[in-house]
Amino acid sequence: MPELPEVETSRRGIAPYIEGQRIDRVVIRERRLRWPVARDVEDRLEGATIDSVARRAKYLLLNTADGSAIIHLGMSGSVFIVERDTPAALHEHFDLELDSGQALRFRDPRRFGSLHWTNDPMQHWLIRDLGPEPLSEAFDGEYLWRKSRGRKVAVKQFIMNAAIVVGVGNIYASESLFLAGINPKRAAGRISRQRYGQLAAAIKQVLAKAIKAGGTTLRDFYGGDGEPGYFRHELAVYDREDEPCVTCRSPVAAIVQGQRRTYYCKNCQT
DNA sequence: CGCGACTCCTGCCGGC
DNA sequence: TGCCGGCAGGAGTCGC
Numbered sequence: 594m595p596e597l598p599e600v601e602t603s604r605r606g607i608a609p610y611i612e613g614q615r616i617d618r619v620v621i622r623e624r625r626l627r628w629p630v631a632r633d634v635e636d637r638l639e640g641a642t643i644d645s646v647a648r649r650a651k652y653l654l655l656n657t658a659d660g661s662a663i664i665h666l667g668m669s670g671s672v673f674i675v676e677r678d679t680p681a682a683l684h685e686h687f688d689l690e691l692d693s694g695q696a697l698r699f700r701d702p703r704r705f706g707s708l709h710w711t712n713d714p715m716q717h718w719l720i721r722d723l724g725p726e727p728l729s730e731a732f733d734g735e736y737l738w739r740k741s742r743g744r745k746v747a748v749k750q751f752i753m754n755a756a757i758v759v760g761v762g763n764i765y766a767s768e769s770l771f772l773a774g775i776n777p778k779r780a781a782g783r784i785s786r787q788r789y790g791q792l793a794a795a796i797k798q799v800l801a802k803a804i805k806a807g808g809t810t811l812r813d814f815y816g817g818d819g820e821p822g823y824f825r826h827e828l829a830v831y832d833r834e835d836e837p838c839v840t841c842r843s844p845v846a847a848i849v850q851g852q853r854r855t856y857y858c859k860n861c862q863t
Numbered sequence: 864c865g866c867g868a869c870t871c872c873t874g875c876c877g878g879c
Numbered sequence: 880t881g882c883c884g885g886c887a888g889g890a891g892t893c894g895c
Contacts, residue, residue, distance in 0.1 A: 596888060627871070627890085651889080668889055669873075684873080703872045705889060719891095746866065755890075762888055811888065812875085831888095851867070854886085869893080876886090 595666040597760025598803035599814055600651045603672055606817020608646040610674045614691040615642045623686040627707040637710040650723050650759035660712040667705025673698055673817055724758045727796050732758055734790030741781040749777035750851045764809055764831045767856045769796040771830045776862045777855045830856040
């Protein structure tokens with residue numbers, strides 16, 4: 594799925610087409626998403642004007658005067674703009690039809706994504722307990738170091754925990770640890786303050802560069818403008834098992850941590 | 864509370 | 880060529 598850079602790319606892609614638009618009609622073809630789409634979502638959204646499109650963690654927020662739609666893309670979701678009468682293909686689960694004659698369309702083959710309505714997104718149960726945004730000033734090495742004291746979990750799983758920091762998914766966790774030179778298996782509580790400084794900086798750098806490249810397209814991710822992400826070409830370790838490390842040329846290793854694949858260089862990351 | 868395993872779902876790819 | 884197992888960008892929930 595979309596990690597933070599892909600969600601941000603989607604946000605930027607759709608914003609020009611939907612900000613200031615009134616939602617004329619909501620068409621939901623499949624309510625069985627990660628959570629069933631509530632029966633009142635149509636009533637809440639129809640007639641509302643989208644004032645802005647924001648992002649918190651991996652959630653897209655379509656803000657209106659009375660509240661917000663919360664869209665999550667799960668593992669396989671994407672949003673894009675279509676002309677209103679475009680026939681829906683398989684797995685295109687809902688449309689928000691706009692004043693302009695266009696529609697925001699949501700596609701998600703695996704249905705791990707979701708659509709919610711809330712009066713106050715920051716107090717919504719999916720959002721209220723999340724950790725800081727990685728690109729904010731609140732997130733730094735000192736913060737990571739403090740939160741990690743006493744924690745035995747591997748640092749890779751630690752930085753993928755949304756209660757610690759949001760937006761770092763499987764790709765960017767591996768990439769950030771490589772850039773910081775930290776072994777992903779290392780216990781979070783046994784990493785120095787200084788190395789957490791490097792890790793926080795690496796996370797910021799990797800995410801910022803990925804956003805600039807329009808995200809990473811492994812299989813089927815396309816931003817709101819229909820373009821794939823180009824960060825794939827800049828991946829140092831992710832999905833590069835047995836290929837030479839970009840630094841030392843030794844083969845990139847792949848292991849499993851917490852049911853997720855991790856890629857790293859056994860030589861460069863200690 | 865922290866942590867690990869499991870779960871939801873479809874598509875695709877590699878191996879036999 | 881066709882079938883089958885395994886794996887995939889997330890993350891809530893449950894049990895210990």
